Amino acid sequence: MKIVRIILGTMFSMIGLLHFKDEQSFRKIVPDYLPLRKTAVLVTGVVEIIIGIYFILKSPSNLFKKLTNLFLISVMPANIYMARKSLPLGNKQLPQWMLYARIPLQFILMKTITKL
Numbered sequence: 073m074k075i076v077r078i079i080l081g082t083m084f085s086m087i088g089l090l091h092f093k094d095e096q097s098f099r100k101i102v103p104d105y106l107p108l109r110k111t112a113v114l115v116t117g118v119v120e121i122i123i124g125i126y127f128i129l130k131s132p133s134n135l136f137k138k139l140t141n142l143f144l145i146s147v148m149p150a151n152i153y154m155a156r157k158s159l160p161l162g163n164k165q166l167p168q169w170m171l172y173a174r175i176p177l178q179f180i181l182m183k184t185i186t187k188l
Contacts, residue, residue: 073188077127080185085124090162091117097162101154119143132188141182151175 091098095113102109123140126132132140154161155171 081124081127084120088117088120101150103153
């Protein structure tokens, strides 16, 4: 499972860094009705970097796994909003079915984290 942790840690870290590199693209997928959209993007970027580094450095405790899964649930509205509005992922426009496919994949990711 160590390799899975490193892959997940790298993935979380890279996505977290992208929140800063391409903040405007990430802000577009935050639902319009939410306040402080830029702040939300930056805060979630920091959280993803922390999760990523933690997964790379050590085996997560059950509490950390639960907190990570709560975080993933908290960002799910952005994935749903992105699919409903057919928004591009960065500069790539994915087919709408792929955008919707990301939602159940998030639950698979959560299950994988639980098993670490």
